[in-house]
Amino acid sequence: MSGKHPEGKNEDSIEFTRLNERIDKLAEELRSMRDTNSRHDKVQRADDLLLFTTAFFGILFSLFQSFIGGSESVLYFLPVLLMCVLMPTWVGYWRGAMILNSNLERVRGWKYLFSGLLACVAYEVGIMLVMQCSLWGLGLWVTLPVLLVWMVICALVQWRFANILFYLASVLDVELTRPTLFLLVKTSDSALDIAAGAVSLALLLKFMMPAILPSISQGTIPWDLVLMLVILLPFILYFLVHGIKSELAIQREQTQPRP
Numbered sequence: 001m002s003g004k005h006p007e008g009k010n011e012d013s014i015e016f017t018r019l020n021e022r023i024d025k026l027a028e029e030l031r032s033m034r035d036t037n038s039r040h041d042k043v044q045r046a047d048d049l050l051l052f053t054t055a056f057f058g059i060l061f062s063l064f065q066s067f068i069g070g071s072e073s074v075l076y077f078l079p080v081l082l083m084c085v086l087m088p089t090w091v092g093y094w095r096g097a098m099i100l101n102s103n104l105e106r107v108r109g110w111k112y113l114f115s116g117l118l119a120c121v122a123y124e125v126g127i128m129l130v131m132q133c134s135l136w137g138l139g140l141w142v143t144l145p146v147l148l149v150w151m152v153i154c155a156l157v158q159w160r161f162a163n164i165l166f167y168l169a170s171v172l173d174v175e176l177t178r179p180t181l182f183l184l185v186k187t188s189d190s191a192l193d194i195a196a197g198a199v200s201l202a203l204l205l206k207f208m209m210p211a212i213l214p215s216i217s218q219g220t221i222p223w224d225l226v227l228m229l230v231i232l233l234p235f236i237l238y239f240l241v242h243g244i245k246s247e248l249a250i251q252r253e254q255t256q257p258r259p
Contacts, residue, residue, distance in 0.1 A: 050113065057117055103173060107169050118195065158192055193243030197243060201237075211225055
């Protein structure tokens with residue numbers, strides 16, 4: 001009897017060890033499930049916040065334009081509105097949440113949203129600058145350099161706060177590898193180009209088309225304004241086309257298989 005007793009103890013010890021291992025494994029699985037659910041909830045909240053913020057500011061700025069300038073002003077504001085609403089929804093929600101389920105695309109969508117909001121502010125301040133120059137009796141050839149300086153300031157502000165991309169990437173658990181950083185930098189450049197083109201086009205429509213179209217309808221052509229339009233429009237379209245082409249190139253690069 002005394003010879004079997006140590007064997008029984010060993011068997012109990014083995015069973016106890018196995019039980020502990022099962023408990024540890026189960027606890028690890030529960031922690032993993034909890035972490036996965038936590039990440040999923042965080043991503044879901046980010047998607048909802050992106051949609052809400054995009055819709056809220058799009059409606060807010062549209063109502064503001066309609067209130068201060070009538071429905072016609074909303075048409076002039078359309079390029080900036082598309083920058084503020086279309087790009088974040090397309091890149092961040094449609095591609096990031098619906099098509100690819102990619103946190104990197106979600107981060108890029110947020111970048112376009114911030115650029116769009118800055119574009120809206122730049123547009124509103126640009127209108128005030130033009131109106132103030134008009135009150136002071138300054139001509140269009142003086143107003144344009146003032147607007148150009150303001151646009152440069154906005155570009156510098158956006159460039160200065162480009163680091164917000166990396167903060168968002170850390171929040172959404174995006175690994176900042178070299179290819180990822182390259183895509184984020186290209187996204188920042190693309191957003192800057194599209195925002196600059198959208199604001200410039202909106203301001204051009206706002207202040208030049210109402211001056212040109214009535215003169216043409218009366219049989220006269222304001223050649224100075226037409227000349228300015230011919231000079232400025234190619235540059236504006238260049239920024240818009242270059243920014244959109246850069247965005248499409250980024251999307252193509254993401255669909256290509258990596259070696």
